[in-house]
Amino acid sequence: xxxxxxxxxxxVLEKGDNWFDDVTHAAPRSRFSSDExxxxxxxxxxxxxxxxxxxxxxxxxxxxxxxGAVQDLPQTVGGASVHWDAKTPRFWDIDFRKxxxxxxxxxxxxxxxxxxxxxxxxxxxxxxxxxxxxxxxxALPAEPTLRHAxxxxxxxxxxxxxxxxxxxxxxxxxxxxxALHPFLAPMAIxxxxxxxxxxxxxxxxxxxxxxPILARVGALAALRxxxxxxxxxxxxxxxxRVETSGRKATGVSWIDDRGREHRESGDVVVLxxxxxxxxxxxxxxxxxxxxxxIGTHFMQxxxxxxxxxxxxxxxxxxxxxxxxxxxxDFADPDFPGARAAAQAAGLPYFRGGTLExxxxxxxxxEANTYRVLLALLRPDxxxxxxxxxxxxxxxxxxxxxxxxxxxxxxxxxGNTVDLxxxxxxxxxxxxxxxxxxxxxxxxxxQEFYRPYVAEILRRAGADHVTAVPxxxxxxxxxxxxxxxxxxxxxxxxxxxxxxxxxxxDDVGRFHQLDNLVVADGSVFPxxxxxxxxxxxxxxxxxxxxxxxx
Amino acid sequence: xxxxxxxxxxxAAAARLVPGPDDDPGEAGHPGAREAHAADxxxxxxxxxxxDPPKVFAGGPFSDRRGGKRNDMARFLPLNDAVKEHxxxxxxxxxxxxxxxxxxxxxxxxxDFAAASPTDQDVALAQNxxxxxxxxxxxxxxxxxxxxxxxxxxGVPEYGGNAGGAMxxxxxxxxxxxxxxxxxxxxxxxxxxxxxxxxxIVADLLRLVTSTAPQSPSSRRTQSAxxxxxxxx
Numbered sequence: 001x002x003x004x005x006x007x008x009x010x011x012v013l014e015k016g017d018n019w020f021d022d023v024t025h026a027a028p029r030s031r032f033s034s035d036e037x038x039x040x041x042x043x044x045x046x047x048x049x050x051x052x053x054x055x056x057x058x059x060x061x062x063x064x065x066x067x068g069a070v071q072d073l074p075q076t077v078g079g080a081s082v083h084w085d086a087k088t089p090r091f092w093d094i095d096f097r098k099x100x101x102x103x104x105x106x107x108x109x110x111x112x113x114x115x116x117x118x119x120x121x122x123x124x125x126x127x128x129x130x131x132x133x134x135x136x137x138x139a140l141p142a143e144p145t146l147r148h149a150x151x152x153x154x155x156x157x158x159x160x161x162x163x164x165x166x167x168x169x170x171x172x173x174x175x176x177x178x179a180l181h182p183f184l185a186p187m188a189i190x191x192x193x194x195x196x197x198x199x200x201x202x203x204x205x206x207x208x209x210x211x212p213i214l215a216r217v218g219a220l221a222a223l224r225x226x227x228x229x230x231x232x233x234x235x236x237x238x239x240x241r242v243e244t245s246g247r248k249a250t251g252v253s254w255i256d257d258r259g260r261e262h263r264e265s266g267d268v269v270v271l272x273x274x275x276x277x278x279x280x281x282x283x284x285x286x287x288x289x290x291x292x293x294i295g296t297h298f299m300q301x302x303x304x305x306x307x308x309x310x311x312x313x314x315x316x317x318x319x320x321x322x323x324x325x326x327x328x329d330f331a332d333p334d335f336p337g338a339r340a341a342a343q344a345a346g347l348p349y350f351r352g353g354t355l356e357x358x359x360x361x362x363x364x365x366e367a368n369t370y371r372v373l374l375a376l377l378r379p380d381x382x383x384x385x386x387x388x389x390x391x392x393x394x395x396x397x398x399x400x401x402x403x404x405x406x407x408x409x410x411x412x413x414g415n416t417v418d419l420x421x422x423x424x425x426x427x428x429x430x431x432x433x434x435x436x437x438x439x440x441x442x443x444x445x446q447e448f449y450r451p452y453v454a455e456i457l458r459r460a461g462a463d464h465v466t467a468v469p470x471x472x473x474x475x476x477x478x479x480x481x482x483x484x485x486x487x488x489x490x491x492x493x494x495x496x497x498x499x500x501x502x503x504x505d506d507v508g509r510f511h512q513l514d515n516l517v518v519a520d521g522s523v524f525p526x527x528x529x530x531x532x533x534x535x536x537x538x539x540x541x542x543x544x545x546x547x548x549x
Numbered sequence: 550x551x552x553x554x555x556x557x558x559x560x561a562a563a564a565r566l567v568p569g570p571d572d573d574p575g576e577a578g579h580p581g582a583r584e585a586h587a588a589d590x591x592x593x594x595x596x597x598x599x600x601d602p603p604k605v606f607a608g609g610p611f612s613d614r615r616g617g618k619r620n621d622m623a624r625f626l627p628l629n630d631a632v633k634e635h636x637x638x639x640x641x642x643x644x645x646x647x648x649x650x651x652x653x654x655x656x657x658x659x660x661d662f663a664a665a666s667p668t669d670q671d672v673a674l675a676q677n678x679x680x681x682x683x684x685x686x687x688x689x690x691x692x693x694x695x696x697x698x699x700x701x702x703x704g705v706p707e708y709g710g711n712a713g714g715a716m717x718x719x720x721x722x723x724x725x726x727x728x729x730x731x732x733x734x735x736x737x738x739x740x741x742x743x744x745x746x747x748x749x750i751v752a753d754l755l756r757l758v759t760s761t762a763p764q765s766p767s768s769r770r771t772q773s774a775x776x777x778x779x780x781x782x
């Protein structure tokens with residue numbers, strides 16, 4: 001958008017398909033739909049067999065733990081924000097100045113960003129206008145939220161209707177000791193008609209689904225402006241190499257549907273492939289890396305999942321916008337008891353993260369959960385009328401109130417993205433290998449906050465509760481998912497002023513070349529304790545304006 | 550393509566996994582895999598690439614169930630050559646897994662699974678026989694069949710199952726609701742009391758799920774020594 005509107009001749013090479021009729025329309029017709037099966041078949045995402053990623057826990061692991069779908073965000077025109085429940089909190093002042101304001105942590109590489117909250121705040125305002133964020137800044141809690149992320153003006157749209165399950169969870173937050181401060185979460189989903197797009201009608205299938213009515217536009221809003229200003233979008237055009245000559249990126253090599261290779265030359269090359277694929281492309285291109293800074297300090301947040309089951313009513317969390325409320329108290333390093341618990345774990349401080357309040361799952365997800373649990377409960381007959389009873393009871397869907405804590409992930413040198421030495425995709429290119437384990441910080445924060453997550457649900461009136469790590473690790477090898485499904489992917493090309501410890505500079509330019517820029521979450525030096533997408537967009541906007549100048 | 554016998558085994562097996570009124574007395578009045586035509590879903594999946602456009606991704610944005618003027622979901626999406634190739638390979642493997650798995654079910658009852666007693670069928674299915682070409686994460690043929698029977702029961706009907714949306718009705722799920730959506734009061738208000746008694750399998754599942762629940766923070770505060778909360782990474 002910034003480049004096209006500044007008069008550059010822009011070509012957007014998108015690896016995936018285009019499912020929109022005409023991206024120059026405000027609300028283009030698309031082929032996205034409320035179809036859980038389609039999502040399960042990886043529509044608009046990298047196919048897990050044809051384009052797998054590999055995942056392991058330690059640098060010393062010879063074999064991957066998992067080969068297939070890993071953080072498989074959409075790969076399609078419109079980008080990852082095509083499937084998104086569009087929660088748009090801002091990062092905090094302490095995120096941008098984490099080293100200066102909170103201090104270092106042994107074993108991690110806490111760093112300051114090249115800008116402060118004060119500098120990025122007007123860019124947050126601009127992105128909120130561009131993509132349309134609904135909410136009420138007056139309802140945001142003074143402590144801790146507004147103290148750390150102050151607001152200068154109202155949001156462009158008022159909040160949409162609150163979801164019952166989110167209200168129930170919010171009440172549990174208020175009844176906790178110490179009381180939390182839940183609020184209606186700002187989100188990039190229209191509550192009124194906005195910018196030629198309709199108001200959301202609360203169909204409930206946000207995550208993992210494109211919006212059939214474009215009430216939730218995401219990055220497509222910027223793409224529309226780019227195309228209107230003359231940018232060309234080429235779908236199914238897979239960039240496999242950045243071509244360089246000395247300190248210059250000269251363009252890219254890309255392959256088409258038939259596997260034929262093409263060249264596209266350019267004065268500037270911008271990488272915005274999702275942190276994992278940007279790093280993969282940097283590695284496939286053998287970009288200069290004298291200090292080994294490409295692919296390190298990968299972050300994806302470390303989630304804690306709470307479930308509250310209500311036997312007296314159906315909470316219908318499938319009506320709405322996934323969740324409508326949040327609480328920020330666990331993102332505060334000074335939450336009562338947090339400093340002491342951190343010190344007991346040998347840390348100077350820790351942070352949990354924001355809470356998303358009041359979610360559930362859809363019927364296929366629910367049914368498969370019962371299928372898996374029946375194998376444990378009824379090994380002699382893990383199916384049949386008891387399965388049907390569970391589906392009718394709907395304890396893990398319609399009677400469920402879910403809470404998710406988005407635990408901050410420190411930047412560790414040993415959490416990396418690189419090329420798998422064995423596994424190749426269907427075109428023969430080495431796939432991305434993610435090496436990741438939570439550190440003491442993530443696990444200590446999770447252990448401190450996990451009882452609170454469960455207690456919120458008890459105080460909310462749930463008849464049965466639990467709170468567990470979302471993903472497995474050395475600490476809890478049987479817990480949760482094999483691979484985190486956080487959909488938050490950051491780091492790998494971190495920004496910094498010193499090329500010895502960063503891959504990109506203070507405006508996202510790759511240090512080792514004159515004209516290669518990175519414009520996705522891979523530039524993040526720290527992960528924050530909130531949903532990152534608004535910050536990814538604001539950072540990309542801020543950086544583009546600066547390096548183009 | 551499945552033979553007539555394989556088809557009969559498939560239907561019988563699916564009906565054990567997700568029974569209806571004719572399969573289990575506990576399911577009087579509640580549709581199951583037979584009523585949903587879940588076997589049709591599986592047959593459509595296995596033959597998906599023989600159709601044009603392939604029956605892999607249903608279209609959009611809307612069905613005609615909730616105000617859509619036509620059923621966009623019924624018009625399946627074209628696949629590009631690469632995607633078609635991956636799905637072709639995937640479905641070849643799946644077809645092989647099914648033929649082998651359905652044959653294993655016959656072997657486990659010593660002849661014809663479709664003609665065996667429900668008890669014998671259940672015992673055979675509980676073996677979860679290993680077959681080749683299972684997708685990643687699936688340990689046996691019963692797991693595979695159960696997963697697909699679930700999809701054939703509770704997925705959108707355009708894929709061949711969930712006939713008439715009756716399985717959604719049976720679990721109180723409205724299905725896809727675009728373009729009508731929900732009004733604000735439907736989102737915010739309770740529908741009123743709707744109690745369920747947790748007995749039998751429901752109670753057992755709740756006990757399992759909550760076995761991982763942490764103690765309340767107040768009980769932790771009464772513990773004496775600090776340092777118990779940390780766990781090394």
